[in-house]
Amino acid sequence: MALTDLANPWVLVIAALATDVAVAAGWLLARRPRRGAGEAAPIARAEHVRALPSVARAARRRVVAIAASVALLVAAALVAGVVAARPMAAQTIRPVDTSRDIMLCLDVSGSMSEVDIEVLEVFDELLDGFEGERIGLTIFNSSPVQVFPLTDDYEFVRTHLASIRDAFDDYSSDVPEHWVGTLNGTGSSLVGDGLTACALRFDHLDSERSRSIVLATDNEVNGSGIVSLEEAATYARDAGVRVFALNPVDGKDGGVTAELTAAAETTGGRAYALRGDTTVADIVDDVREQEATALEGEARIVWRDSPDLWIVVLLVLASSGIVLLWRVRP
Numbered sequence: 001m002a003l004t005d006l007a008n009p010w011v012l013v014i015a016a017l018a019t020d021v022a023v024a025a026g027w028l029l030a031r032r033p034r035r036g037a038g039e040a041a042p043i044a045r046a047e048h049v050r051a052l053p054s055v056a057r058a059a060r061r062r063v064v065a066i067a068a069s070v071a072l073l074v075a076a077a078l079v080a081g082v083v084a085a086r087p088m089a090a091q092t093i094r095p096v097d098t099s100r101d102i103m104l105c106l107d108v109s110g111s112m113s114e115v116d117i118e119v120l121e122v123f124d125e126l127l128d129g130f131e132g133e134r135i136g137l138t139i140f141n142s143s144p145v146q147v148f149p150l151t152d153d154y155e156f157v158r159t160h161l162a163s164i165r166d167a168f169d170d171y172s173s174d175v176p177e178h179w180v181g182t183l184n185g186t187g188s189s190l191v192g193d194g195l196t197a198c199a200l201r202f203d204h205l206d207s208e209r210s211r212s213i214v215l216a217t218d219n220e221v222n223g224s225g226i227v228s229l230e231e232a233a234t235y236a237r238d239a240g241v242r243v244f245a246l247n248p249v250d251g252k253d254g255g256v257t258a259e260l261t262a263a264a265e266t267t268g269g270r271a272y273a274l275r276g277d278t279t280v281a282d283i284v285d286d287v288r289e290q291e292a293t294a295l296e297g298e299a300r301i302v303w304r305d306s307p308d309l310w311i312v313v314l315l316v317l318a319s320s321g322i323v324l325l326w327r328v329r330p
Helices: 009-031 046-051 053-084 116-129 154-167 191-199 229-238 254-266 279-288 308-327
Strands: 088-093 101-107 134-140 144-151 211-216 241-247 270-273 300-305
Touching: 009 053, 053 308, 101 116, 101 191, 116 154, 116 211, 116 279, 134 154, 134 191, 144 154, 144 191, 191 211, 191 229, 211 279, 229 241, 229 254, 241 254, 241 279, 254 270, 270 279
Parallel strands: 101 134, 101 211, 211 241, 241 270
Antiparallel strands: 088 300, 134 144
């Protein structure tokens, strides 16, 4: 065992010094003349008694037993120092994430400005229904931009959702936060490009994962994108991604609603009215219908307390030393 395997190696040094001091003090006390030792009554022919083989053997056994008991107790004191120094053991672990991946995909075009705050509140409510799922956020208008990648740090997610939500009420900046990076193309509300970008944000494509997109858009496309909504839905389906669409204009424009519904159903997902009473619960249930698949994380070394063996050794040494001392008591 190296000192680097101890959480508090200095404790072992203190224990060793204290043991040395105790042994030295005991040796000095044993050599100090006892008071009244010269006044003991003499015993005739005592040298003949000490010369007897049986007496000599008994004396040697006593000396050996005392020496052994002292050695055991000294060793016990040192082992106690090791225990107090907290021996550590290194363990290599590879965390396994058995969650699902969900990309929030938000249309931040002008036609959505009145309902985006409501959509973000729905996104925030979705977090209450998830546990361990990795969440990401991508926003789009004429061009898509990733706000944050897939993560299971829900406090981080809530912070960024709140920041985007507050940006809709911020009129002090010419380019509010929810527009940064989303105006690099021509046109607006290019849903096909936005959905495709969201589908491309998933990682670990070589493993079978539960992947879902929650797409919030009114599907009011202005201009021509690189990818149509139908093509984006086909790509998502082929990539094993299901799309769940939140439609804020459900019931107002039959053509828009039908196109958005068809795109979601192409992927095996569904479309919901934004103000539906059971929207959040339904999305959570639908996402969880897919079986979670294990995803191995990066291996890392974890140090943990490992005093078990040393405690056993301490008990054996201490109890053995005490038994020997009891056997050789005067």
